[in-house]
Amino acid sequence: MTGSAVAGSPEASAFPGERPVTPEAVREHNLNELEYGRILELLGRAPTMTELGVFSALWSEHCSYKHSRPVLRTFPTTGPQVVQGPGENAGVLRLPGGWAVAFKIESHNHPSAVEPYQGAATGVGGILRDVFTMGARPVALLNSLRFGPLDHPRNRYLFAGVVRGVGDYGNCVGVPTLGGEVAFAPGYTGNPLVNAMCVGLLRESDLIRAAAEGVGNVLLAVGARTGRDGIHGASFASEELSEKSEARRPQVQVGDPFTEKLLLEASLELITSGLIVAIQDMGAAGLTSSSAEMAARGGVGVEIDTGLVPTREEGMTPYEILLSESQERMLVVATPTRVAEVQRVCEKWELSATPIGRVTDDGIFRVKHHGLTVAAIPGQRLVDDCPIYHPEARESEEARSRRSAVPPLPPKVDLQNALELLLDSPNIASKRWVYEQYDSTVQASTVLGPGGDAGVLRVPGTDFGLAVTVDCNARLVALDPYEGGKAAVAEAARNVACTGARPLGITDCLNFGNPEKPDVFFQFREACRGIAEACAAFDTPVTGGNVSFYNESPTGAIDPTPAIGMVGLLERVERRVPSHFAAPGDDVLILGTTRGELGGSAYWAEIRDFVGGRVPSVDLEAERRLQEFLVAAAGRGLLRSAHDAAEGGLLVALAEAAIGGPYAASGVGAVLDLERYAPRVALEGLLYGEDAGRVVLSADPADGAALAELARAHAVPLFRAGRTGGSALELRAASRVLSWDVEALRRPYFEAIPRRMQHADAERSAGE
Amino acid sequence: MTYRVHVRVMPRTGLLDPQGQAVEHALSALGFAEAGAVRIGRAIQLDLAATSRSDAEARARQMCDKLLANPVTEDYLLEVEES
Amino acid sequence: MTYRVHVRVMPRTGLLDPQGQAVEHALSALGFAEAGAVRIGRAIQLDLAATSRSDAEARARQMCDKLLANPVTEDYLLEVEES
Amino acid sequence: MLNVAVVRFPGSNCDFDTLRAAETVGANAYVVWHGDTDLRQADAVILPGGFSYGDYLRSGAIARFSPVMQAVQRHAADGGAVLGICNGFQILCEAHLLPGVLMRNAGLHFVSKPVDVTVERTDTPFTGDYAVGQRLRLPVAHGDGRFLAAADTLRMLEAEGRVVLRYVADTEGSPYQPNPNGSAAHIAGIRNAGGNVVGIMPHPERAADPVLGLADGRGFFTSMAAGKPQPSTAKVLSR
Numbered sequence A: 001m002t003g004s005a006v007a008g009s010p011e012a013s014a015f016p017g018e019r020p021v022t023p024e025a026v027r028e029h030n031l032n033e034l035e036y037g038r039i040l041e042l043l044g045r046a047p048t049m050t051e052l053g054v055f056s057a058l059w060s061e062h063c064s065y066k067h068s069r070p071v072l073r074t075f076p077t078t079g080p081q082v083v084q085g086p087g088e089n090a091g092v093l094r095l096p097g098g099w100a101v102a103f104k105i106e107s108h109n110h111p112s113a114v115e116p117y118q119g120a121a122t123g124v125g126g127i128l129r130d131v132f133t134m135g136a137r138p139v140a141l142l143n144s145l146r147f148g149p150l151d152h153p154r155n156r157y158l159f160a161g162v163v164r165g166v167g168d169y170g171n172c173v174g175v176p177t178l179g180g181e182v183a184f185a186p187g188y189t190g191n192p193l194v195n196a197m198c199v200g201l202l203r204e205s206d207l208i209r210a211a212a213e214g215v216g217n218v219l220l221a222v223g224a225r226t227g228r229d230g231i232h233g234a235s236f237a238s239e240e241l242s243e244k245s246e247a248r249r250p251q252v253q254v255g256d257p258f259t260e261k262l263l264l265e266a267s268l269e270l271i272t273s274g275l276i277v278a279i280q281d282m283g284a285a286g287l288t289s290s291s292a293e294m295a296a297r298g299g300v301g302v303e304i305d306t307g308l309v310p311t312r313e314e315g316m317t318p319y320e321i322l323l324s325e326s327q328e329r330m331l332v333v334a335t336p337t338r339v340a341e342v343q344r345v346c347e348k349w350e351l352s353a354t355p356i357g358r359v360t361d362d363g364i365f366r367v368k369h370h371g372l373t374v375a376a377i378p379g380q381r382l383v384d385d386c387p388i389y390h391p392e393a394r395e396s397e398e399a400r401s402r403r404s405a406v407p408p409l410p411p412k413v414d415l416q417n418a419l420e421l422l423l424d425s426p427n428i429a430s431k432r433w434v435y436e437q438y439d440s441t442v443q444a445s446t447v448l449g450p451g452g453d454a455g456v457l458r459v460p461g462t463d464f465g466l467a468v469t470v471d472c473n474a475r476l477v478a479l480d481p482y483e484g485g486k487a488a489v490a491e492a493a494r495n496v497a498c499t500g501a502r503p504l505g506i507t508d509c510l511n512f513g514n515p516e517k518p519d520v521f522f523q524f525r526e527a528c529r530g531i532a533e534a535c536a537a538f539d540t541p542v543t544g545g546n547v548s549f550y551n552e553s554p555t556g557a558i559d560p561t562p563a564i565g566m567v568g569l570l571e572r573v574e575r576r577v578p579s580h581f582a583a584p585g586d587d588v589l590i591l592g593t594t595r596g597e598l599g600g601s602a603y604w605a606e607i608r609d610f611v612g613g614r615v616p617s618v619d620l621e622a623e624r625r626l627q628e629f630l631v632a633a634a635g636r637g638l639l640r641s642a643h644d645a646a647e648g649g650l651l652v653a654l655a656e657a658a659i660g661g662p663y664a665a666s667g668v669g670a671v672l673d674l675e676r677y678a679p680r681v682a683l684e685g686l687l688y689g690e691d692a693g694r695v696v697l698s699a700d701p702a703d704g705a706a707l708a709e710l711a712r713a714h715a716v717p718l719f720r721a722g723r724t725g726g727s728a729l730e731l732r733a734a735s736r737v738l739s740w741d742v743e744a745l746r747r748p749y750f751e752a753i754p755r756r757m758q759h760a761d762a763e764r765s766a767g768e
Numbered sequence B, C: 001m002t003y004r005v006h007v008r009v010m011p012r013t014g015l016l017d018p019q020g021q022a023v024e025h026a027l028s029a030l031g032f033a034e035a036g037a038v039r040i041g042r043a044i045q046l047d048l049a050a051t052s053r054s055d056a057e058a059r060a061r062q063m064c065d066k067l068l069a070n071p072v073t074e075d076y077l078l079e080v081e082e083s
Numbered sequence D: 001m002l003n004v005a006v007v008r009f010p011g012s013n014c015d016f017d018t019l020r021a022a023e024t025v026g027a028n029a030y031v032v033w034h035g036d037t038d039l040r041q042a043d044a045v046i047l048p049g050g051f052s053y054g055d056y057l058r059s060g061a062i063a064r065f066s067p068v069m070q071a072v073q074r075h076a077a078d079g080g081a082v083l084g085i086c087n088g089f090q091i092l093c094e095a096h097l098l099p100g101v102l103m104r105n106a107g108l109h110f111v112s113k114p115v116d117v118t119v120e121r122t123d124t125p126f127t128g129d130y131a132v133g134q135r136l137r138l139p140v141a142h143g144d145g146r147f148l149a150a151a152d153t154l155r156m157l158e159a160e161g162r163v164v165l166r167y168v169a170d171t172e173g174s175p176y177q178p179n180p181n182g183s184a185a186h187i188a189g190i191r192n193a194g195g196n197v198v199g200i201m202p203h204p205e206r207a208a209d210p211v212l213g214l215a216d217g218r219g220f221f222t223s224m225a226a227g228k229p230q231p232s233t234a235k236v237l238s239r
């Protein structure tokens, strides 16, 4: 336990007109008895209302990680490629030639449940700021989304609003969205997930950390004015959604991407010109967390006069100013001699930069309002001394029994017709309806846009590029959190490697229910164990991330959804490998081992109405060899296409490769013979099983020998299944011939989501 | 009877209105410095068959509550005229 | 004196208004089949310092002509009230 | 060397891309700030894509009043080459350098995808390196791209041959539809009467490098650099 040092803190006064601090007020601030006791001990007196607000924000789950920190410590976070691990606004990995990549993912689930458009938009705004405050120029956005099923109008409304919000914000700022994922399952009805990821590029020498330093240095508020919006956002993010959340509605934050773009340019100019000491986004818990955290990192105190903060409305109290979550604001630290220059740069970008405080030597987080001290808290303890909890973890009986269950019902349709039904399910169907609303080509560096396994962008002026993806199959995590956690990392790494890129590191967004429930905490702990093991095996350290607990609604907890955002390095970007068959006459090859495992599969879910069974186990060593093979084969230019088998299994992967990219004039068929492939596996499992570690390749037949040799060297099973060509996907297996007209597959695949979303924008209330 | 309904849907006071802000700046740059407090919302106009003006208004109100205005971020104002 | 100006900027009649159409469709799906001829435009509200109501109106009209409405596709309607 | 001024408005976000594309054809490309009034001997001016002033009110409506636009007006009046790409096209319409308006997409959503267009005029400073009827694949990314003008204006544009780019008509029954926004007569780009001012919705600067998979847009920049076929009223670009 920290903080046994001298208790006690300088005096602070109540702000005139402020409520007294009563037990009820303490409860309303989501602070329990233990926590309030800690506050009394740490201050040596009762807190003022302003101070209570400050503690409530910083000791919320969102800021303090009080239920997750011990588990997060088990993640591997180091490696020669790591420039900046967890703890800063974003993680940073080293690239060739003095370049580095900063990236981070962040959730905005609860705001999006209340107001999908603004919730999603401000989520994108926040993650952009996290990246450009590191000195990195944002070059890619991704998003990971979950909603309840689309047959429910409210879910359609949320989905439509979120996608529009994500798009409008990123499009306006001018950062391409290169990928993401969307899935639909009943558990997300009432509690959608909106996770936004941003990737930025910087010169390693320009990296700036958010640590306030230098006693006497000046704190400046840069950007938008402070309004009453979002007050209590951080603690809002840390409670279950309920009727009561409705009452919090007026606190919705409104995004202004135009100001964000100006802030981005101004911030990068301030950083690269060396004018400032530190910079941080006023994100969750606004001015409070940004200033307290910057001070704690720098081992100094700060003094702020809230009376100097430019506000949007008259008469805002220090409490409101400290906790406001108005968007598009930055806190900047500069030496006194540079303040005027900082202001000049901001003015050029039509932004105001207002001195609001200074760095002090007494370690106190002090807030004044026109001279009256309204808060004075030992700064380090404010940030560090929130109690840490070790909740009980116990898997529920129900979860265990689901794993050993088998489908009670026969298939709805036969093996032949199941494919079309799967391609028509929104979870598998093309997400073109989504990513067409996102500008994916601005910045003129998009080498592979959305629609394939991972997005690829070039780094201008160099030979290399980056592959980016975000993945999680929550059904697997729900059934087996440990294997599901491993699988999420493995899928992300496989997606990156399919483009020819070497996986470098991850950021994670851990979306779970209420951690005080033992079965939820079990899911959390086990999923993290799986993630940690997979990251260690792949040498892809965790560079940061986000924990979002309390994703529950009146209908229960969500499926545990640890979204894994990954970045990979493509040494020669022109060697990038697309996901779809390129031309007729190529060899079709299957990489990996097929056991036909249907536990947790989309086939069982969609065709047999059953979510359960033992999920496929991920062989991390085999996965790693597979990735290395892909990177080597792509580097030698041996691959025409590579696509991993994920949801829907081998057959869906083959169909997707044949269907072609979202704007191909037509697909490319194939004639395949699987008679001698995995002969002991039943046809159902062969076609639709979801064993990990499998990839469908196409290659010039002339490269067949070289590929076979390379596969032997990497000890990766490689099976030559046939040739591309014709207008059908034709498959011989188990003494049967199955055949699908590729055109007939394209239609359900591309139309599934647009058909369901025809009039969704207007459906807000229909389902309420 | 047919009524014409005019609805003004405005961003709720206290919420940021970036659009209004930008237009206010532009107006002042164009020499209209005397304009302030600019807010921008949606104007919706529709025709409505109803038995009476009060009936028309009640229906229009329902439409606003259910669809035309976002109760989380917007307020609305109705006007009904005979047409 | 300060005046409050309300401007309604509407798509010119005859022009396709896909947004209005979408809302009309949604209204009818929600059971408001009696609503028709839905048009959607912009509502702009601003405060204006002026010496008289007619002066305020004249200035507001200039703002509309110059910036607030696009003469190619939009018509506007002004209301001025004392505030 | 050809001087190319790329105008940066607050909220422009294709300025860097446009600059880079112009540089790859050997132009001396530089940024001109929206508040400047000097185009610095520009031979050609490009208004890049983005969201000037957030596209608040109407796309291009506020940017049109930037001080730099007076210089652009003069440059255009003197017959100088002007290209507006996406938001730049919207600004040119709002500034009445080109007729018509760009309205909200008929589908009401922002649309980002590659589209197929045909080149209809090669006698502009930006299309001389293409052939009439040549089919290009270029990315679009816009929410307000539905070109619209009064009926007589549309007739005039057709009669005077001022449509520069047209979306390839929808492929019947295909899930992929080239006209992304429902614009009148599938118009994707037009020019002024003098032929020196061109506005287009697609983004050639995002399709000017083979590594990006699309390189059909490069011709806009090579044409500009070559100063090739000149409309009769335009001044000859210095080389």
Ligand SMILES: Nc1ncnc2c1ncn2[C@@H]1O[C@H](COP(=O)(O)OP(=O)(O)O)[C@@H](O)[C@H]1O
Pocket (backbone or CB within 6 Å): A142, A143, A144, A145, A177, A178, A179, A180, A181, A182, A427, A428, A430, A431, A432, A434, A435, A438, A449, A450, A451, A452, A453, A454, A455, A471, A495, A646, A647
């Ligand atoms: N929310 C989204 N935003 C952007 N692109 C998306 C989104 N959802 C899916 N995509 C894109 O659609 C393609 C298919 O995604 P997904 O179904 O997750 O495939 P996979 O299982 O191969 O990862 C990918 O290229 C992905 O980037």
Ligand SMILES: [Mg+2]
Pocket (backbone or CB within 6 Å): A180, A181, A453, A469, A470, A471, A495
């Ligand atoms: Mg994926």
